Amino acid sequence: MxxxxxxxxxxxxxxxxxxxxxxxxxxxxxxxxxxxxxxxxxxxxxxxxxxxxxxxxxxxxxxxxxxxxxxxxxxxxxxxxxxxxxxxxxxxxxxxxxxxxxxxxxxxxxxxxxxxxxxxxxxxxxxxxxxxxxxxxxxxxxxxxxxxxxxxxxxxxxxxxxxxxxxSLLASTRQVEEITCQGLRQRFETPCLGAEPFTGDAPERARRMTSRSTGYVQRIYEEALNAWCEDHDLTLWLLVMPGDFVSLHVPLVAVEGDLPDGAQDRLAELIVLGDVRVHEQDPRFGLLVLSEIGTRALSPGINDPGTAIDVITRGERILSLYSDETRGDEVIYPQLRVRPMDPQDLIEDLIDPIARHGAGDLDVQIQVQRVLASLSRHPDTGLAEAAAEARARAGRRALDQLEFDHDRARLEKHIAA
Structure with a gap:
């Protein structure tokens, strides 16, 4: 019950x-x-x-x-x-x-x-x-x-x-930024969806329950999932998170305890799959949408590096909200185990596509270096290290693409700063 x-x-x-x-x-x-x-x-x-x-x-x-x-x-x-x-x-x-x-x-x-x-x-x-x-x-x-x-x-x-x-472009990017910031704040106010964080693999003794369909994880009702586990004395490891693409018969959760009748049906109700990603519980999706706007602006048909620069700036404001979920003290749902977000994924979702498609644009690369340099000084060591790695990676790629010596010299100054 x-x-x-x-x-x-x-x-x-x-x-x-x-x-x-x-x-x-x-x-x-x-x-x-x-x-x-x-x-x-x-x-x-x-x-x-x-x-x-x-x-x-x-x-x-x-x-x-x-x-x-x-x-x-x-x-x-x-x-x-x-x-x-x-x-x-x-x-x-x-x-x-x-x-x-x-x-x-x-x-x-x-x-x-x-x-x-x-x-x-x-x-x-x-x-x-x-x-x-x-x-x-x-x-x-x-x-x-x-x-x-x-x-x-x-x-x-x-x-x-x-x-x-x-x-308009301004209203659209602002809307994506606001909903992504809101999603990150909610995530960090209740780290790991309020469950205990875990890294690595779930215990081998835990029984894997697989997906009955193929699609994106849209929502996880963690409060009802925890209550269901408490009612049946279960411990549950979530192997997927909102935004993950799940194929048929891929494990969704690992459960320790005696499963009641209808457990698979109940799991399908509380872990909702769909054909598209949604922003609720999935702040990474907002970062991907912003990145797509920036990369499309860099296409030869549009050639608008200013939009890419604006997207990178908005991304800096979003990523500055990052907090290490493993440091959360309060566990609201003790029967659940959830993987924390990886800061490397956040950087790769937003910065890497723009840095890759705009490798030959000096203005874009200067902004990439500036933003990543700022994030590399973030109080969280995980995000700081991920930003430093991405900064070095973007710098090497850009130096390979830029042919004019003056442009290379300007970029090298920002890389060394």
């Missing part, structure tokens, strides 16, 4: 997953529209009779018609803009940023608001035709419609202002 303290956290995470989907927000806004219309009649009964008959039904009819007609046009326009932006960010920056753009908070909220207001207006028109709101008792309906119209107006203004930067 899953412990009650772990249920709210798991449900909250699942609720956030659904909240990022457009269809869920549209359904909720539609439900709110139905609720608002349903409450209009009971509220009217509480008002004095002179207030109930203060406004004629024609006043509410005009507003309902405006909302019903305008929301179709505005929603169509917004969907057209949204699709154009999604295609633009996929073709211009990287296809991996498409899913992040689809979860844009302002876009989801605006579309859900427009469709919810349209549902409200249609219900109001239908109920008026059915005589639920008589001509001499539509004051509350009019007031509620004014509130809906005001909220729609605020959402429209917010949406127009958001379109000024939505889908």
């Amino acid at each position: 899953v412990r009650l303290l772990e249920i709210p956290r798991t449900l909250w995470r699942k609720a956030l997953e659904y909240w990022r989907k457009l269809k869920v927000r549209v359904a909720l806004m539609g439900a709110l529209a139905v609720l608002a219309m349903a409450l209009t009649q009971p509220v009217g009964w509480l008002l004095p009779e002179e207030l109930q008959t203060r406004l004629a039904g024609e006043a509410a009819d005009r507003l309902l018609d405006i909302i019903a007609n305008a929301m179709l046009a505005v929603t169509t326009f917004s969907l057209t803009v949204m699709v154009a932006v999604f295609n633009n960010v996929s073709s211009q920056w990287t296809p991996r940023i498409h899913r992040l753009a689809m979860q844009d908070e302002v876009t989801l909220h605006t579309l859900a608001t427009f469709i919810g207001a349209w549902v409200y207006a249609l219900m109001g028109i239908v109920l008026r035709e059915l005589g639920v709101f008589p001509d001499d008792g539509a004051t509350v309906l009019f007031a509620m419609t004014v509130l809906v119209l005001s909220y729609v107006g605020w959402s429209l203004i917010r949406w127009v202002l958001h379109l000024q930067t939505f889908g």
